[in-house]
Amino acid sequence: MSHVRQVTDKRMTADEAVAQIADGMTVGIGGWGSRRKPMALVRALLRSPVKELTIVSYGGPDVGLLCAAGKARKVVYGFVSLDSIPLEPHFRAARESGAVEALELDEGMFLAGLRAAALRLPFMPVRAGIGSDVLRNAPALRTIADPYGSGDEVVAMPPLGLDVALVHANLADRRGNAALTGPDPYFDDLFCQAAKAAYVSAERIVPTCDLLDEAGCVHALTIHRHLTAGVVEAPYGAHFTECLPQYGRDETFQRAYAQAAADPERWAAFTERFLGAPDEPAYQRAVEDAK
Amino acid sequence: MITNHSRAATRGVTRPATRAATRAEVCVAACADAWRGDGEIIASPMGTIPTLGARLARATGEPDLVLTDGLAYVVDGDVPLGTSSEALTVEGWLPYRTVLDALAGGRRHVMMGPVQIDAYGNANISCIGDWNRPARQLLGARGAPGNSVNHATSYWVSRHAPRVFTERVDVVCGVGNDRAAALPGPAARFHDLRRVVTNLCVFDFDTLDGRMRLACVHPGVTVDDVLAATGFEPLVDAAEVPTTRTPDAAELHLIREVLDPASLRDREVTA
Numbered sequence: 375m376s377h378v379r380q381v382t383d384k385r386m387t388a389d390e391a392v393a394q395i396a397d398g399m400t401v402g403i404g405g406w407g408s409r410r411k412p413m414a415l416v417r418a419l420l421r422s423p424v425k426e427l428t429i430v431s432y433g434g435p436d437v438g439l440l441c442a443a444g445k446a447r448k449v450v451y452g453f454v455s456l457d458s459i460p461l462e463p464h465f466r467a468a469r470e471s472g473a474v475e476a477l478e479l480d481e482g483m484f485l486a487g488l489r490a491a492a493l494r495l496p497f498m499p500v501r502a503g504i505g506s507d508v509l510r511n512a513p514a515l516r517t518i519a520d521p522y523g524s525g526d527e528v529v530a531m532p533p534l535g536l537d538v539a540l541v542h543a544n545l546a547d548r549r550g551n552a553a554l555t556g557p558d559p560y561f562d563d564l565f566c567q568a569a570k571a572a573y574v575s576a577e578r579i580v581p582t583c584d585l586l587d588e589a590g591c592v593h594a595l596t597i598h599r600h601l602t603a604g605v606v607e608a609p610y611g612a613h614f615t616e617c618l619p620q621y622g623r624d625e626t627f628q629r630a631y632a633q634a635a636a637d638p639e640r641w642a643a644f645t646e647r648f649l650g651a652p653d654e655p656a657y658q659r660a661v662e663d664a665k
Numbered sequence: 666m667i668t669n670h671s672r673a674a675t676r677g678v679t680r681p682a683t684r685a686a687t688r689a690e691v692c693v694a695a696c697a698d699a700w701r702g703d704g705e706i707i708a709s710p711m712g713t714i715p716t717l718g719a720r721l722a723r724a725t726g727e728p729d730l731v732l733t734d735g736l737a738y739v740v741d742g743d744v745p746l747g748t749s750s751e752a753l754t755v756e757g758w759l760p761y762r763t764v765l766d767a768l769a770g771g772r773r774h775v776m777m778g779p780v781q782i783d784a785y786g787n788a789n790i791s792c793i794g795d796w797n798r799p800a801r802q803l804l805g806a807r808g809a810p811g812n813s814v815n816h817a818t819s820y821w822v823s824r825h826a827p828r829v830f831t832e833r834v835d836v837v838c839g840v841g842n843d844r845a846a847a848l849p850g851p852a853a854r855f856h857d858l859r860r861v862v863t864n865l866c867v868f869d870f871d872t873l874d875g876r877m878r879l880a881c882v883h884p885g886v887t888v889d890d891v892l893a894a895t896g897f898e899p900l901v902d903a904a905e906v907p908t909t910r911t912p913d914a915a916e917l918h919l920i921r922e923v924l925d926p927a928s929l930r931d932r933e934v935t936a
Contacts, residue, residue, distance in 0.1 A: 453805035469802035502811025525850030
């Protein structure tokens with residue numbers, strides 16, 4: 375009897391990855407604002423029939439697009455912004471029309487919630503939030519007195535448990551390891567650990583033996599295969615958000631996105647031209663053609 | 666031979682007198698003064714004039730202030746706004762996760778820009794109207810709740826108006842002095858509201874009840890101008906309210922020639 379060592383190859387398409395997401399699931403999305411968002415996976419989600427999602431995100435156009443497409447039932451966020459354009463137009467519209475339920479958190483409370491989920495704890499103490507209306511607007515949240523008797527009182531932030539996490543990396547291997555080589559890794563590794571299943575898209579998939587050399591520094595190898603269920607090669611997969619050091623934000627495209635969002639007719643045209651593409655390569659071609 | 670220099674001398678031109686400080690430059694110096702005495706802490710300015718203020722503070726009396734490029738790098742160097750990080754001395758790495766942990770450690774003084782702020786310094790950046798169905802959704806709470814209960818917090822308002830300085834704010838993001846006082850036990854022991862700098866004046870909270878006090882008015886602004894633009898009654902000392910100091914020649918040189926030669930400050934405040 376022979377034993378053949380066959381490692382798991384987790385490569386898949388963006389559509390195959392999001393096919394694992396069912397109606398009503400809680401989906402965490404990595405990145406920050408309009409920076410290194412897993413947009414290829416978000417676009418696949420827009421093409422899928424899935425609905426009634428709870429989106430957990432340091433939000434940018436990922437949140438806006440999912441709200442505009444009616445995919446989001448609830449959004450959990452500390453902010454939603456396009457960075458160079460402070461307010462996300464689709465998210466604003468969804469909040470102002472009451473189309474989505476909202477759990478608005480302080481950024482540190484959000485981090486505490488991710489940590490609680492990643493560490494399988496019932497809550498994480500955090501000072502952020504006390505005295506503010508974040509607690510008034512989220513009456514399910516509780517504070518807790520110091521059990522050691524100091525009289526101090528902090529927020530007991532419950533876990534932001536995720537069914538699925540979606541993140542975009544600079545590099546990955548087929549086994550689901552990934553490298554974040556830009557200046558800020560944000561919270562992507564925590565999103566992965568807080569999720570039952572994490573899907574990583576990457577600018578490039580390289581052989582495992584080249585991953586460290588290509589990443590340039592071992593500190594970049596922060597997404598580990600024991601936390602990932604699938605890996606998707608998606609060049610320019612963060613478009614139109616930035617993905618440093620490979621590319622900056624496509625400000626021209628983002629402006630067009632924000633302007634189109636302000637007007638239903640223009641939004642319909644924008645959707646048809648870009649988001650109506652049958653797959654990610656067709657989207658990227660439409661973006662190229664628009665330049 | 667007649668040199669340029671001697672030609673100028675024959676016309677009686679020696680050295681152009683320093684132009685008087687503009688309102689924007691007074692605001693930069695007033696923001697810089699917010700960080701005076703802070704020593705070696707992270708200064709986190711939001712907005713052009715607070716950023717110039719923090720850099721001016723470091724270039725003058727607070728050389729050990731820790732400043733970032735607004736992204737993930739801690740950087741040193743007196744350079745123009747907008748200079749890319751590659752051209753700066755990088756002295757550390759401060760990605761968002763580290764910022765969120767560092768702020769809970771308290772060695773930080775932030776200057777944030779509220780959309781609404783009340784007399785006790787409760788500040789709103791979340792939304793206007795009822796939170797459940799806002800008339801206008803804004804950014805969200807961001808880091809304001811955590812900042813305000815963990816370390817020194819100041820505010821910058823580039824357009825002082827009654828719709829900003831409101832009797833009540835629609836959503837308390839940054840925690841004010843009344844809310845902090847109502848917290849149990851030592852929960853608010855790190856809450857530390859410092860000052861509010863605007864295009865018209867500076868407020869502090871040097872009062873018995875924690876309400877805003879008009880600390881000084883900028884040159885050319887009257888107390889009545891401030892009161893007319895403020896939607897609540899700040900404490901105004903019976904004695905004359907002092908005038909905000911104007912930056913000295915060395916500070917004006919730093920602002921104009923070194924830190925902001927493109928005059929980006931004038932886009933935020935015009936005189």
